Amino acid sequence: MFVRFRAMFQSTTKKIVSEIDPDGFTLFPVKSPYDSQNCKPLHLLLNKKKQLFSSRKNYVPTPFTLTDILIDGQDLDFGLSSSIIACFSESSSASLSAQAGVDAGYVDVGAHVSGNSSDTMSSVEMRKHTISERTLLDVVKDRKVNREHPFVKQMKNNMLYVILEVIETEHACSVNNSAKAETGMKVLMELLKTEADLSVSKERKLTFPAGTSIAYKVSQLMISPSDTLGFGRKPRLAASLAELTKMCADKKPLFLNVILEILGHSDSLAVLDEMLEQSLDDLQPDFQVLDQAEEDNRACVEKMLDLLGIKKENPPGKTLALTAESEGIIRAINILIQSLSEMDPKTLILLASSVKAEIISKQLKLVTIFDDKWLGAAQYQCDLLEVKEDPEKVLITQLTDEEFEITQHLLEEFGFQLGRGSASALRFMNRKQGDILALFAALYALNALCD
Incomplete structure (x- = not known):
């Protein structure tokens, strides 16, 4: 069940990102509702290898934040700004109908198939939360990275990937996916009459609570030899x-x-x-x-x-x-x-x-x-x-x-x-x-x- 909802979630976030960032230069869509809580400002990311047929980087959210790895960094004020940026909704439907018949002497055979599907997304009002790079550097300039922190110790180099901008849902919203298919067959003979019908329907609904992360923007920080941070x-x-x-x-x-x-x-x-x-x-x-x-x-x-x-x-x-x-x-x-x-x-x-x-x-x-x-x-x-x-x-x-x-x-x-x-x-x-x-x-x- 979670796998299907994850696919719906990822499909939805990709659609939204393609609308608000059509060139794909800035935003990364959140892939799973499970990741949403870790896709917030100041959260750190792991930079994985690029996917085989993609030129985009592949990031994995983590529960660690920038303040976690700083010495005495818990009480810092990074000046988070917030603003409504867009409202998005979508509705689509498709239908199919076909039938065929064969008359061969004493036998009359007929078959039909029909189906329809629809996708509906309720209006999604989105809010952007941002920490400016300049403000971040001003706040952390007197702080040093704790080299003994578990996240820092497993790093392969001195590059940090941190979320400084997040697009979230302002209110709860939902995505509905429904599909219905019908098939039937009819066989008529002089001594035999047979009819059969099959109807299948499926409906899936995914609800986004308010504050769900839709997409994020990544910035790179460099840890200097003196353990300070900079956009180097x-x-x-x-x-x-x-x-x-x-x-x-x-x-x-x-x-x-x-x-x-x-x-x-x-x-x-x-x-x-x-x-x-x-x-x-x-x-x-x-x-x-x-x-x-x-x-x-x-x-x-x-x-x-x-x-x-x-x-x-x-x-x-x-x-x-x-x-x-x-x-x-x-x-x-x-x-x-x-x-x-x-x-x-x-x-x-x-x-x-x-x-x-x-x-x-x-x-x-x-x-x-x-x-x-x-x-x-x-x-x-x-x-x-x-x-x-x-x-x-x-x-x-x-x-x-x-x-x-x-x-x-x-x-x-x-x-x-x-x-x-x-x-x-x-x-x-x-x-x-x-x-x-x-x-x-x-x-x-x-x-x-x-x-």
Whole structure:
């Protein structure tokens, strides 16, 4: 019984989320009514592996909250804000009817089938509860994480996933699912008359109490070496990619040339990502996966693995003896490959053009400024920067016409429009808009290799 109700619940939350977050960038639907109590602001999540055919992350709610793992964190006031955001209802029905008859001499056979189904969702008024990232950081800045807490001790890295926004039902509501089917058969003969009918009906009803969590938004927190918390997305990426800046000067052009080849053969990214992930698990990757790849793609992957010291001659599954330096470089290259995997092939070509035009460093500065300036801004909001002596105005002005055109097309893929005459930047959001963090990582890595 619970399994059926869980399926109804998950189907309902997915429908609601698809309406209020159609691009799927922000909200995760709650999967089970059992999880609802753990999908509240400040609750911590486990980050599981992505599902096979999904690009979205897979989170598991836990009963632990951020205050649980902080030293003396129980009496903190995080300034929860609340507001009504939407009202949703749905009704659908379908019916089917068919009949057939055969007259064969003395025998007359007939059959009929009919059915109908309906789904009805009562009006769902929803309320949003939010804790701003800025407020959270102000509140916890003098608190440290308790490294002895059971949740912290089982963490594999220093990344925390915390719920800072929740969509809840304001009032009780219900979902009704009903289905009815009828079948019948008639046989007429000279000495025999037979009729049979079968009717089946089924109705299911699921009631949501007020305060049921429908969806949530996830933020990432980083535990620093001093056990404090911060939203360290760019610093964390920069720290991981910094291994590329330490690389020997004679090796950087070799890696850069292979990356330029990969930018022109985007089909090689998925295979290379998979093989690097195996290497980071200290296992020799299986080169047989390259047998099905096209020759150019296979050549790109083999060149990169050779530069990383991963030889084809070693048997798959063999434990790799990686030094700290080589592991750091593999991890940095893997981050670069993952960031490139998030982009369209034409965006990769624009990155290659940027490398050849030697404007990667300027683009990195622009993207860093944009990400800092618009961090936390609402989606689907257009903001025009009033640029007078702002750094981005100076950077835009310094670009030649050719450099500006390349940069403009590149940033358009991530939701930004540059103005040449006004040296301004317009932010817009659409279905193609990606995570600018991926662009930051790619530009940071390429800039390190171009240096």
